[in-house]
Amino acid sequence: MQMRFDGLLGFPGGLVNPQEETLEAGLSRELLEEVGVALPMSVEDHVDARYAPSKSSSKPLSGLITHFYVRKMDEEQIREMERASASTATDHGLEVLGMVRVPLYTMRGGKGLPSFLSHSFIGNARSQLVDFLLRLNLVAPWDLRNALADSLKTHADKAHDLRAALALTQANRKRFESTPARAPATSSQTSS
Template structure:
């Protein structure tokens, strides 16, 4: 079992990660530490203030350490990654895993950092707009609310007329590990945004950060 401070050191940058097949990752030796995180989202046709296409809701969280990330966490020794993901989802956001649990079909990608012996699994899961609202309300009752999790948030997916406020400004926040890249990959994978829209938001955000 790792000390808490060691946990905080894991996956702190997104260099040195290579893609790995999900099934293959399960036969890695016990030395490897696995972490699973998940992007829960709903789609929406709503237009905000007659101006911005909402596109949908994407759930992220403000972590205890002041940076943004997805709910999820470390998989315990001998625990199946999916079981670990659902356990963390219950602990951190109060997800009712019997009704709304992640399944293997929600797996999006797995990456490996050999040097750090770290395997990161990422999942995306679509729910209805109504379910999303229920999940948001339930998170206040989660065991880790106010401890590991300072609160969940929605990601703005639109960009305002100054080209910065909205998604580009959101991307200028600090994120844990490669969560920022996971968000961008998740938006593309789920087709919540088009590739060009993501690239434009990223460019604008990077210009702001520079």
């Protein structure tokens, strides 16, 4: 997966105009731009299509359909893609901030897959990830269920931490508003 420019986790991809290219050609183009590897995709790699979720449950769906493709790769191919994404991908540092491996294990304290699943994902990416982990038997269903349950606990802890940080900023807001603005500190250097 990849860390996107907006701070969300997602899969490589982008918009495709079906009058100009096939879904597979568009995905191959996006892979070259985002991960720096020309990986031809085929219709056989397609596993899912669904409407993109709306940003608000009160608004109708946008009509955007996300298509999900899966391609098995060996360890060396994954390493090549990781190297290329940082060195030759034209969108690295722009649309894509880096590649991220999905941990397929759980450690004590909810680390590993449960912690990973608690991050923020774009659109359908979390459900697509869960679906493909099950389809490819990469994680046992009961282990994935436990990881998702632990992820829910992590979300509750994060929400508590965010509320505490918000309360801190609200409590200190009046102090900051009443203090005159000061110029940022600067350092001077002399050269000889």
